[in-house]
Amino acid sequence: MRAWFTGVRRLTALVLTAALQAATATAYAAGAAPDTAPSAARTPGHVVTWGASADRVGDGAADRGYRLVVHTSVAGDDPRIRLSNAFGDRPITFDNVYVGIQEQGAALVRGSNRPLTFGGARTVILPAGATAYSDALPGRLPAAVNLVVSLHTPDAAGPATGHGMAMQTSYATWGDHTAEEDASAWPERIGSWYYVDAVSVRPKAATGAVAVLGDSITDGWQSTADLNRRWPDYLARRLRTAASTVKGVANEGISGNKVLADGAGQSALHRLDRDVLSQPGVRTVFLFEGVNDIKAHTGVTSQDLIAGYREVIRRAHAEGKCVVGATIAPFKGWSEWDEAAEAVRQEVNAFVRDSGEFDAVTDFDRILRSPYDHERVLPFFDGGDHLHPNDKGMQAMADAVDLGSLDCVGTARP
Template identity: 60%
Template sequence: MSGWGRACRAGAVLLLTLAGQAVPAPAATPPAGATVRGSGIVTWAASAQRVGSGADRSYRLIVRVSAGGSDLRVRLSNAYGDRPLTVDAAHAGLQDRGAALRRGSNRPLTFGGARAVTVPAGGAVWSDPIPGRVPAGARLAVSLRTPDARGPATGHEMALTTSYTGRSADTGGDGATGWTLTTGSWWYLDAVSVRPAHPRGGAVVALGDSITDGWGSTPGRDRRWPDDLARRLRATGVGVANAGISGNRVLTGNGGAPSAGQRLERDVLSQPGVRAVILYEGVNDLKAPDGASAADIVAGYREITKRAHAAGLCVVGATVAPFRGWLQWDPVAEAVRRDVNHRVRTDGDLDAVADVDRALRDPRDPERLRPDLDSGDHLHPDDAGMRAIAGAVDLRGLDCRR
């Protein structure tokens, strides 16, 4: 079994403390559009989208980390901004209940030693590390204040998690006072990293569409398939980042989001400590009105695989699940899906295959999802279906030793 498949002994876990020495961080304001790389491994992520307009507001954003570790850092994104974004206060702590945090866990974030940071339009910034340890699977609360934000805001629309906002809320406080509104999106935060405790610690990114984003799973329960994969990997110290965007395609942009290939650098290759990517896309290409051919979709897979291999990553390709019963299903799209899946199963360019089609299809009607794994719309799996997707990933395929 690979190093990623072996369990490690869990060490004593400390909550976010101020003991220890921070390490130097990169410049806080890189040029717009620059690739911004962190350190350690990515333990949580959400792909950047436009989520509305900026405002004078505080945000308390709730995320669940996958791998635990020390020296927690966060990445703020202004990818869709048309002007610089100033964050004049930022803190990270552990959620207790609602907007309230565990007493004494909330710690200030700095950027190049400063409490405030300006993120250039189109850019992103990593914070300095917070010394101390954060537990695997912890619910982290990242609190930000954007006093003069205007124009397009960057975040992730479908968080499936309740976060909190307020006009005058104190980002540095532990209590819920001032956090008067809720939001179902994440704002400006797009990644969290830690320094892993396990010597073989690394990370895997799930690059996908609405199925990876969690549509069909129970909100507030962290039942997306990357969450289930993170639970399978928890004992190994491997981080899991979710790079799913609803409606995403392999070949072309859709709904304002770039294609999988166009966002590969931002959402996968720039994340710290990544060793593998699971590519689970294609259904939106083949069911579109101008549906792509199997050859075109597989060519897109191969281009992504080539670039990921050049960066030293293992690539796990996933077969496309059935979706008969969805409005856009037709026999032509079904034939393309089967052709794509045959090529994925037999393509020697991939390091491993996650046969999601086999895991989810109804054996009595293989053009449909199994009824007990279907959320009801015949395209998106329910919580049990999400577990089945995660279970289709052979953990040995995540460590191909490139």
């Protein structure tokens, strides 16, 4: 069985390898000018196949290398990655960026690792707050593959941009070992992604994506690490075999995130444009946030949170996107639960279900709650802290999504 699995993985890698070998990798001494505007219009025909919300992740260090493992959702041609210096306070240089296919751990499938260029140059300099798309690599990137982005920065300092809780093991090193396919130079295991916040591809015509705006439940806490068992991962698996033309899934969850207030990452309202609306090919915004606003005893009322939801709906509709709203799941038993927070949750959920302001609704509360106590998560789905679902709960959430509600071409309201 192991030999068969390895053979299948190598065959999948060969599809990408053949594509990458067609790419031009001419080096330039000077850095390329970054594409600083994060507009989806910068990648016509592309659809996001992987995404992770940007946040500050400590401080950068010079001569640092990262080998970052990400999992694709939709297949397509001409893959591109997006580098981010969104939280940096100074320019940062990337002098080598490679992509390959994971063999095991930090080791790559032999022959799959290829360099990326930015405006034709191997080096790109991102000003503070900027993002940059790589040039496309001609050829096809499969769905459901572990793509590995290896990057090196000779001058990083100050706040680093990345995603703190990846639920995926990646690797780090000192020095530039980006071109190496073996694991020997990558001894350090890390649980965060650095400087990469999106991968996009050019899929077949009329294919779109859904971006999930969420908190730690969407981010995958209490799911099994390295197995892609966050609920958006299960959703991507369903979409791959469904008739829906929505195939891409971007997981834009941040642990501890709130709709209204900055703290654990910028608030959903503050990061909506960068993390969601700028992602290429996004057809639908899936909004599943709010428990952190109400459980922290901050005085947030149901009307406050509903106003935040309405702003997300308004801004997404203005960009021609549909918005699916999800009810807030139960969390009785969590240390910050009380009857006042529960009352707000119930009022907000009534709005989500009954207001008609969302284009569609997914009722996660109904799916996850115990039939014996609607304020608690069903024990079978409880990850152990009475707030975060386990793998079975994550799968149940994905199974509850009406796939037709995501495939809403032409139905978004102004």
